Amino acid sequence: MVRRNLNDLLSFVTVAREGSFTRAAGVLGVTQSALSQAISGLEARLQIRLLTRTTRSVSPTVAGERLLKAIGNRFDEIEAELDILTQMRDKPAGTVRITCGDHVLRTTLLPRLTELLHEYPDINVEFDVNYGFRDIVADRFDAGVRLGDTIDKDMIAVPIGPPLRMAAVALPAYFAARGIPEHPRDLMSHGCINQRMQTSGGLYVWDFEQQDRQVNVRVGGQLIFNTSTHIVDAALAGLGIAYLPEEELEPHLREGRLQRVLEDWCPPFSGYYLYYPSRRQPSPAFTLVANALRKAG
Secondary structure (H helix, E strand, C coil): CCCCCHHHHHHHHHHHHHCCHHHHHHHHCCCHHHHHHHHHHHHHHHCCCCEEECCCCEEECHHHHHHHHHHHHHHHHHHHHHHHHHHHCCCCCEEEEEEECHHHHHHHHHHHHHHHHHHCCCEEEEEEECCCCCCCCCCCCCEEEEEHHHCCCCEEEEECCCCECEEEEECHHHHHHHCCCCCHHHHHHCCECEEECCCCCCECCEEEEECCEEEEECCCCCCEECCHHHHHHHHHCCCCEEEEEHHHCHHHHHCCCCEEECHHHCCCECCEEEEEECCCCCCHHHHHHHHHHHHHC
16 A cells, blocks of 8 residues: 655645645745645645646645545544543643634633633633634634624534623714714714625624614715724724724723713624534533633623
């Protein structure tokens, strides 16, 4: 039996998944030239092209897609089994990868995991700050953090925080000059700070609800951002009305820098959840991370 070089196969799987030799080299901890040579050598031995290379991207050929589907999950299974073996150690070890937003990372995840990371120095946590809806299975994350109503039904979802409410806010001086909106549709005549959604590419539609009446408003304004931090900064600069979860605005509301409107149109909704695949056996390291977030929530 001819032995195959498993390192070359792993190199191929990583490049195909990342769609980039640069990113794959970073993941594997090798140089781009070494990675390119490994793929070329694998293609030469198999006598078939596995990847289509352009100046901007890399994608599997038909043969490469077949190989990726056949062996990609095998590497995932091997990695998962190796992680599970750490339960035989005195203390669990391994890396847990979580995709989440910046605000929940700063206010919830990192503070709640600090004690755990001090207690288990061999556990590493990698955070991917991303506002799009990442496919955590395809992108090989252990878990993600999202609002409860945006999670796929085939995922295990664990609440890690209380219900949230949205808040429409601006500087008091803005409302003094432009007037206070009494109904969500009044926002259409105001300057609002928009947010572009990374997943769909469209602008966020502001949703309001009062006594089972739902109103969706497409607002306009001078500014569009794709992160909430800059939306808060723009509101504080007097550049319009912002619409965000109230926890992101709380210190500014408490200290009077921002004024809230349409509060009776903003009922509570499901807060942040940690979610992960139901079909994957969690590693001991991930179980500790999930339990730390669950207990704190």
